Amino acid sequence: MKKATKVLALILAMAMMACTLVACGSSADTTAADANTETAADTETEAADTEAAETEDAEEAAPAEGGTITFGTNAEFPPFEFVTANGVIGEFDGIDMAIAKQIAEENGMTAAIENMEFDSLLVALQNGQIDAVIAGMTITEERAEAVDFSMPYYTATQVMIVKEDSDIASAADMADKKICVIQGYTGEVCVNDMGYPYESFKKGTEAVMELVNGKCDVVVIDSATAAKYVSDNEGLKIVEDPDAFESEEYAIAVQKGNTELLDMINKAIEAKLADGTISELAVQYTEAASEE
Numbered sequence: 001m002k003k004a005t006k007v008l009a010l011i012l013a014m015a016m017m018a019c020t021l022v023a024c025g026s027s028a029d030t031t032a033a034d035a036n037t038e039t040a041a042d043t044e045t046e047a048a049d050t051e052a053a054e055t056e057d058a059e060e061a062a063p064a065e066g067g068t069i070t071f072g073t074n075a076e077f078p079p080f081e082f083v084t085a086n087g088v089i090g091e092f093d094g095i096d097m098a099i100a101k102q103i104a105e106e107n108g109m110t111a112a113i114e115n116m117e118f119d120s121l122l123v124a125l126q127n128g129q130i131d132a133v134i135a136g137m138t139i140t141e142e143r144a145e146a147v148d149f150s151m152p153y154y155t156a157t158q159v160m161i162v163k164e165d166s167d168i169a170s171a172a173d174m175a176d177k178k179i180c181v182i183q184g185y186t187g188e189v190c191v192n193d194m195g196y197p198y199e200s201f202k203k204g205t206e207a208v209m210e211l212v213n214g215k216c217d218v219v220v221i222d223s224a225t226a227a228k229y230v231s232d233n234e235g236l237k238i239v240e241d242p243d244a245f246e247s248e249e250y251a252i253a254v255q256k257g258n259t260e261l262l263d264m265i266n267k268a269i270e271a272k273l274a275d276g277t278i279s280e281l282a283v284q285y286t287e288a289a290s291e292e
């Protein structure tokens, strides 16, 4: 009997370890697919746990008809958010911007965008400077401690952008190479976890310019954004390594305890996933990118 209890406890402990949220995996982690399904479920429970405690001190007003939802973003992340002459919200365009606009308008509200550094988004959200963050932001355990995430609306992964003639074929090949990442992105976390030295840049375009100019050998960044940079610049290619980089899920963040806004956002995302709106937007903005 005692033994059985011990075994059970061990199994439980192992299951909990497997549930830990990770943005990128080393070979020691569970398979990407497993970790991925557990990631979303785990975030929800975690959010639900803290919600009860936090609801009382959430002071922001409930989203109201005729009001404005101010979304924070970092418009340096095509095809999700970028600056252009005629965007869907002022000068801002992309998959996320279209989603933000629809969420607001379907609820009789207006979407406003505050563009800032990616690193500043969660602090601005916590300070109440913005109501929500929509920025191709990956759900991670660390971030979920600070804010509440919506249900995921997009699945991505980190990839490596290299020169066409590069001999980098896997993440391990980066060991003796000059690696560029973007400050505060999950790609930086991944490379850091792998223990490789790297240089970080404020914008994806800056890192890609380093690569184009031969000053670095590889840029680690999210898949869809990488595809856009490769189509914009001659002589680059994408190298994938699913064993080294797990899949990541993008979600919208709100202040902890802001259940009313979160519910509104979740309902909208659920409907847009079900009726194909989000996949249509993804196709539309990826095609637009490759036509340029």
Ligand code: ARG
Binding pocket: 073, 074, 075, 076, 077, 081, 118, 135, 136, 137, 138, 139, 184, 185, 186, 187, 222
């Ligand atoms: N998915 C990555 C992360 O959450 C990169 C997001 C970058 N987004 C942006 N709008 N610049 O860290």
